Amino acid sequence: MTSPSPALPWHRPLMLLAVAMAILTVASAAAMVIDDRTLTGLPIWAKSVKFALSVLIYAVTWSWLIAQLTRLRRLAWWAGTVAAGGLALELVVIVTQIVRGTTSHFNFTTPLNAALWETMGSSIVGVWLATLVVSVALFANPTADRARDTAIRYGTVLSLAGAALGILMVRETPAQRATGGSISGAHTVGPADGGPGLPILGWSTVGGDLRIPHFIGMHALQAMPLVLIVLELGARRIPVLRSMETRRTLVVIASATYGALLAVLTWQALRGQSVVHPDVATLLAFGVIGIAATVSGVLTVRPKQVDSQHVSAGAAR
Template identity: 80%
Template sequence: MTDLFQRYPALSWHRPLMLLAVAMALLVVWSIAGMVIDDRTLTGLPIWAKSAKFALSVLIYAVTWAWLIAQLPRWRRTAWWAGTIAAFGLALELVVIVTQVVRGTTSHFNFTTPLNAVLWETMGSSIVVVWIATLIVSAVLFVNPTADRARTAAIRYGAVLALAGAALGILMVRETPEQRAAGGSISGAHTVGLPDGGPGLPILGWSTVGGDLRIPHFIGMHALQVLPLVLLAIELASRRIPVLRSAETRRRLLMIAAATYGALLAVLTWQALRGQSVVHPDAATLLALGAIAVAATSATVTALRPKPVVMDRVPVGNAR
């Protein structure tokens, strides 16, 4: 094991999270093989699609946070323990998901039997623990700014939006009016206005006929990857575009990107809660998206506009 960590230094960023990432990479491969070999379906999708999606998401989460924790000069031990707790919580969540896949039933919102209820409640509790652990690491990041203000902004805004996106999962565990009236053994749903399992996007399964809370949940959770990638693109572009070489300009553009991302997250949540499919937006949704696009474009143009050069004024009496 020591030789493995020496051969691959990245595994030492945060060992529990990086080992989780390796396990998730293997699970992604296993799940893809399962989708090819196992012809069972669940809620309209290949039964192994769920473990593949969750494993890939956890893989991205684990690598991102492991790298960020490794950069911390202060409060690193606190962040390390929080990251370790998150790793164990996420591992437990995936164990439940895979167990239910093997058993041929759903993992979320499932109270059909005492065992299914215990597994779902265990997974739900682990998700809460992971969120709290992520909040702690995010707080540590806030007290450890980087030398580059734009990079600091990318990490901070990304962490806040990721926490908000993860918290949107709470909206899915509420019992729907239809479930309350029927008195069934399923409590909670991804889809708004319709039962889960209807027509959806390939692989992702996001509803194409109703609102789907998984969309803002997913978009929000991965803000911590998207915003740093946006900044990386700006930094690469600065090699050819002189105006982007200003650290302050890059910071302003990152702030615009974060505000735009947050506004988009709000609109997607609003759209889902109204029971509207993401592929069939109404006039109000299109108007909101258009307003976001106009505001983002205007702010970007302003941020890129060259600043006027102010010349020192020479008193008339001293002119020669």
């Protein structure tokens, strides 16, 4: 008898979490239409839509990766289970606070709100540590394809770094220290949370926003393998990409570029600068990264093209 879903056996707790997050995404999107309440300048249910989608992607990705392991698989399975439980708890808190009509993050306005936020904070730390354990297990399971290993390993490292950037949000802002309020921490640097922002995402258009590097960093886990998939598909038509070492080098370049962009976005946010209003220094940094990535990529590919041309010429003789 076959399983009703080939994906469920990958890592059942994570895949069940993914199913729950898919349901929550649909339900929250419907609630956005029915419930006209807003919170911090956005529809109140927008937060659960964003978090549910992000957790859905996380759960499916890590479930699939754990299923590929041959060594330390049991350790990784338990770490994945801890992560699934922590993420489920986090979403329970978020939805609970949405129903109650208040914020889930940085909220110390009442003992209950403080307890829920501290519970969620503890679960986030647990998820990060569990992800670190699974990442170590991935490093202990090399495969014959070094390009794929590199994409997955660099993706996990960048993802862990992006997740760790969340700690920058829990610090009291200067304004909060001055007033001694019951909100401790903020997504936005400069203006208070809840100001003008991008539609749905809510990322500030008038100040720095630490959610941007946090989000982009976490999803490096999907971005780097996607880069490799594009290279592997390109290899069907572009001979130079048929070399595993060439693909690996290009993945390294893409990962270094991604990491540099992550650093600049963090720097930009910490300076209180909106992502949609970069100054000259930020544009210059992005330009340098773009030039370095382009030159590195060309130098990686061009010698291979020259070599292949020489081989073809020799064969013709």
